[in-house]
Amino acid sequence: MLRTLWANRSKFPLHIIVFLAPAVIIYSTFMIYPLIDSLRLSLYAPDDNQQEVFVGLDNYQKLTTDDLWQPRLEGAIKNNIKFFAIHMLVQNPIGLLLAALLSSQFIRGRAIYRTVIFTPTVLSVVLIGFIWRMILSPLWGISADVIDFINANIIDNLNTLGFGIDAIENQPWLGLENTALPTLALISVWQWIGIPMMLFLAALISIPDELIEAARVDGATAWGVFWRIKFRLILPTVGIVGVLTFVGNFNAFDLIYTTQRATAGPNYSTDILGTFFYRTFFGIQLTPGNPTMGATIAGVMFLIILAGVLLYMFGWQRRILQVEY
Amino acid sequence: MTAIRQLRPAQTIQLVIAHLVLLAYTALAMFPIILIVINSVKSKRAIFTTPYAMPNSNTWDPIGYETVWDRASFPSYFQNSIIVTLASLLLIMLAGSMAAWALAEYRFPGNAIMGLYLALGIMIPIRLGTVSILRLVVDLHLVGTLYALILVYTASGLPLAVFILTNFMKQVPRDLKDAARVDGASEYRIYLMILPLVRPALGTVMVFNMIPIWNDLWFPLILAPSEKSKTVTLGAQSFLGQFVNDWNAVLASLSLAMIPMVILYIIFSRQLIRGLTAGAVK
Numbered sequence: 001m002l003r004t005l006w007a008n009r010s011k012f013p014l015h016i017i018v019f020l021a022p023a024v025i026i027y028s029t030f031m032i033y034p035l036i037d038s039l040r041l042s043l044y045a046p047d048d049n050q051q052e053v054f055v056g057l058d059n060y061q062k063l064t065t066d067d068l069w070q071p072r073l074e075g076a077i078k079n080n081i082k083f084f085a086i087h088m089l090v091q092n093p094i095g096l097l098l099a100a101l102l103s104s105q106f107i108r109g110r111a112i113y114r115t116v117i118f119t120p121t122v123l124s125v126v127l128i129g130f131i132w133r134m135i136l137s138p139l140w141g142i143s144a145d146v147i148d149f150i151n152a153n154i155i156d157n158l159n160t161l162g163f164g165i166d167a168i169e170n171q172p173w174l175g176l177e178n179t180a181l182p183t184l185a186l187i188s189v190w191q192w193i194g195i196p197m198m199l200f201l202a203a204l205i206s207i208p209d210e211l212i213e214a215a216r217v218d219g220a221t222a223w224g225v226f227w228r229i230k231f232r233l234i235l236p237t238v239g240i241v242g243v244l245t246f247v248g249n250f251n252a253f254d255l256i257y258t259t260q261r262a263t264a265g266p267n268y269s270t271d272i273l274g275t276f277f278y279r280t281f282f283g284i285q286l287t288p289g290n291p292t293m294g295a296t297i298a299g300v301m302f303l304i305i306l307a308g309v310l311l312y313m314f315g316w317q318r319r320i321l322q323v324e325y
Numbered sequence: 326m327t328a329i330r331q332l333r334p335a336q337t338i339q340l341v342i343a344h345l346v347l348l349a350y351t352a353l354a355m356f357p358i359i360l361i362v363i364n365s366v367k368s369k370r371a372i373f374t375t376p377y378a379m380p381n382s383n384t385w386d387p388i389g390y391e392t393v394w395d396r397a398s399f400p401s402y403f404q405n406s407i408i409v410t411l412a413s414l415l416l417i418m419l420a421g422s423m424a425a426w427a428l429a430e431y432r433f434p435g436n437a438i439m440g441l442y443l444a445l446g447i448m449i450p451i452r453l454g455t456v457s458i459l460r461l462v463v464d465l466h467l468v469g470t471l472y473a474l475i476l477v478y479t480a481s482g483l484p485l486a487v488f489i490l491t492n493f494m495k496q497v498p499r500d501l502k503d504a505a506r507v508d509g510a511s512e513y514r515i516y517l518m519i520l521p522l523v524r525p526a527l528g529t530v531m532v533f534n535m536i537p538i539w540n541d542l543w544f545p546l547i548l549a550p551s552e553k554s555k556t557v558t559l560g561a562q563s564f565l566g567q568f569v570n571d572w573n574a575v576l577a578s579l580s581l582a583m584i585p586m587v588i589l590y591i592i593f594s595r596q597l598i599r600g601l602t603a604g605a606v607k
Contacts, residue, residue: 023424030480034454124540202602251450
């Protein structure tokens with residue numbers, strides 16, 4: 001038995017091993033091993049002698065029931081869901097609208113619009129965070145000017161047409177508990193909108209013209225063509241955009257850290273799983289880091305992301321296949 | 326012009342509305358960036374009194390740039406970012422294309438499982454393994470070196486690279502490879518021969534990885550926070566944090582970190598967008 005295995009192994013062509021080795025070694029060492037080891041660490045805790053000992057699911061229990069941990073976990077998850085919901089409701093529909101407009105061959109200067117609108121996406125989150133901190137700073141007063149402009153030019157005009165819209169009041173948007181998180185989510189939308197726009201655009205321009213022409217001949221309006229034909233054909237992309245947004249949001253960190261520091265203020269109102277994980281693992285100010293509890297939070301994030309990805313793979317993709325056939 | 330004249334009035338109105346929407350969004354995308362750049366070369370007084378005006382001889386004052394030059398080592402940050410990004414991209418493309426070639430070309434026991442194993446990392450963010458990555462990097466004595474960053478970014482970029490390149494390499498015509506084999510070329514030679522044929526896919530892989538690696542804050546913050554190993558993103562973050570009340574310095578450092586990226590982006594935007602959309606359609 002052993003001998004045949006060995007014989008098979010010696011017959012396994014060397015060049016295949018050579019081709020696979022670099023990728024498999026780097027990927028296994030720096031990605032797969034740490035992910036598994038981190039899940040293992042979430043089952044350990046330091047004892048009185050600072051030795052890490054196996055404690056089973058105690059860390060998870062502590063995280064979900066302990067008076068010190070549970071409110072932070074619940075807050076981070078709730079905030080993360082809000083952060084994700086704003087992306088799904090604002091970023092992806094506007095991305096789709098822009099892509100739909102840019103896919104029309106009647107629009108001149110499409111390439112210029114596309115290039116400019118994508119620009120914020122190539123900049124680092126750190127720069128975006130500070131740019132918006134400046135713009136929203138009450139000291140500089142840019143946001144007050146912009147809001148005055150919107151009140152005077154848009155809302156007043158709409159109100160003379162009979163809409164009853166209240167004027168927007170300027171606020172320290174990043175400094176108040178009820179506005180900080182939505183503001184940060186909208187900044188993130190502003191930065192990342194280029195990604196759904198590009199993915200939708202690529203899907204829309206790959207739809208064969210004959211299909212659209214046939215519908216036009218049958219008398220369908222542009223609106224009807226879009227929702228009944230184009231949108232259905234790009235449903236796979238809608239799913240991809242959704243799952244990418246989900247994974248990106250539940251793993252987000254940089255923007256909150258840059259604008260609100262690791263404490264995710266005011267009063268934890270912008271704390272999401274990424275900042276909670278960083279704070280716990282690395283520690284802040286006088287609180288030392290706690291690697292095993294950090295690994296536990298990473299474990300929770302892993303479960304949430306895995307659930308989302310599996311739901312997409314087995315829920316969405318399978319239904320899409322049924323629609324297609 | 327003729328195309329527009331043939332449109333019905335209703336369509337012309339639709340066209341005007343479409344342009345208005347696109348122009349409004351373009352303004353929203355550019356306004357913050359332009360505002361930062363034009364104010365970065367103004368005196369502190371002018372930043373607050375006339376923020377929307379272009380700089381002129383009365384308001385011109387590059388004091389912010391002088392502060393940045395004196396107090397932060399941006400050239401060294403740029404150098405670190407360039408080394409990390411280029412080395413990671415090179416390793417991703419080399420190791421990724423080799424593995425993709427093995428998966429696409431040879432039938433061997435475990436081929437499908439190996440493909441699945443390498444694809445696992447596409448959807449799982451590498452950040453979740455950070456606790457163990459830091460321990461590993463400490464054990465290997467790589468803390469505060471650029472090697473740690475390069476290896477981590479390579480590992481996280483490989484899954485998607487192997488996936489895209491395998492699909493692409495499967496489409497290379499058989500005849501070409503068989504002809505080379507008849508001529509007695511080794512398997513390694515054939516791989517090198519195929520590489521130029523998958524250039525578009527390599528371009529897509531590069532585009533997908535370049536911007537996230539350059540812009541990452543998480544791993545530089547945790548694995549390489551020392552002054553000599555800081556990347557531009559981390560360097561800008563800590564400089565901005567320290568000088569948050571010096572408006573000239575903040576505006577100047579934001580512009581300094583932004584302008585090279587924007588210029589590079591404008592030069593390569595066509596390739597970048599083509600790469601993104603090609604990868605998306607796949």
